[in-house]
Amino acid sequence: MVNVQTQTYAQIGIREDLSDEIYDISPMETPFFTMLRKGAAAKNRYIEWQTDALAAAVGTNKAVEGADYTPLTFTPTVRLRNYTQIWVKGLNVSGTANAVTTAGRAEELAYQIAKRGKELKRDMETNLTGNYASSAGTSAAARACAGFEAWITTNSIYGGTAGATDGANGGYTAAGTVTAATDGSSSNLRTITETILKSAIKLAWVAGGQPSIVMVGPKNKQRISAFSGITTKYSDFGNNPASPGSLAIVASADLYLSDFGKLRIVPNRFSRERTALVIDPDYWSIHYLRPFRVEQIAKTGDAEKRMMLCEATLCSKNQAASGKIADCVS
Numbered sequence: 001m002v003n004v005q006t007q008t009y010a011q012i013g014i015r016e017d018l019s020d021e022i023y024d025i026s027p028m029e030t031p032f033f034t035m036l037r038k039g040a041a042a043k044n045r046y047i048e049w050q051t052d053a054l055a056a057a058v059g060t061n062k063a064v065e066g067a068d069y070t071p072l073t074f075t076p077t078v079r080l081r082n083y084t085q086i087w088v089k090g091l092n093v094s095g096t097a098n099a100v101t102t103a104g105r106a107e108e109l110a111y112q113i114a115k116r117g118k119e120l121k122r123d124m125e126t127n128l129t130g131n132y133a134s135s136a137g138t139s140a141a142a143r144a145c146a147g148f149e150a151w152i153t154t155n156s157i158y159g160g161t162a163g164a165t166d167g168a169n170g171g172y173t174a175a176g177t178v179t180a181a182t183d184g185s186s187s188n189l190r191t192i193t194e195t196i197l198k199s200a201i202k203l204a205w206v207a208g209g210q211p212s213i214v215m216v217g218p219k220n221k222q223r224i225s226a227f228s229g230i231t232t233k234y235s236d237f238g239n240n241p242a243s244p245g246s247l248a249i250v251a252s253a254d255l256y257l258s259d260f261g262k263l264r265i266v267p268n269r270f271s272r273e274r275t276a277l278v279i280d281p282d283y284w285s286i287h288y289l290r291p292f293r294v295e296q297i298a299k300t301g302d303a304e305k306r307m308m309l310c311e312a313t314l315c316s317k318n319q320a321a322s323g324k325i326a327d328c329v330s
Helices: 031-035 095-099 108-129 194-207 218-224
Strands: 046-051 078-083 085-094 213-216 234-236 247-249 255-258 261-267 276-279 284-297 303-316 323-325
Touching (some): 031 213, 031 276, 095 108, 218 261
Antiparallel strands (some): 085 303, 255 261, 276 323
């Protein structure tokens, strides 16, 4: 008698072994968006606010007894604006795709809505931290919200190399829009140093700000970790019974101790690597005309259509409280 062995290679009817999980490591941290304070709801396609400044301090302010006074020249406040931008993500799920049994999610439509919401937030982080100009828009062109980099003009440090094309500030214009900054040429790129960082912090502090966050890309986060002003070089092991009270060397920088206070060093996957943002969070806020929502689109066939959107703008209450280090090599 021939003993025929049954092997799985010829076996029919084996059930699939598909994990009921979906593993997505796409970055979701949006530190600038999360940091922003929520301001009053927008009521128009743009929001407006005012800034002001005191006269420079002088050491020769004195008057003769009984003398009449000399009126000072009136300095009006500065009126600024930023336009609301509509961030949108659409999706279209067929009736069949939503009806079949799926692994890792109970319903395809709900899963796609959640996914688009995360993508929308990542887009906003990129926009709000970046070098983007504002635009009033038209019936055929989208409105645009100016990002952090475009706003900063007072405390900006660019690379400067003879014969290279220098970077230049953008900033607010008389037309009521913000223009994007001009990046320096590749010859102007240089490695961020502690001296440059200290200069940027000093500029913001002298102007009246109290910066408490330095936001950088991953490469510059590692470079700053080597600066001498880093305050968290060591950490207690804590629950190591074999070596109670022992210390571990911490390779990352959490806090930088400057001459003007401590600043958190925050890595950001969505801000530009070439620019380090020195932020006073008290002077930045986000204002929603239409908060995050899911709009149901009319059915035109055997499919469910949805549009996720958010309409908001960034308020730079006073850009002089913050700063930026441009032209950093990545």
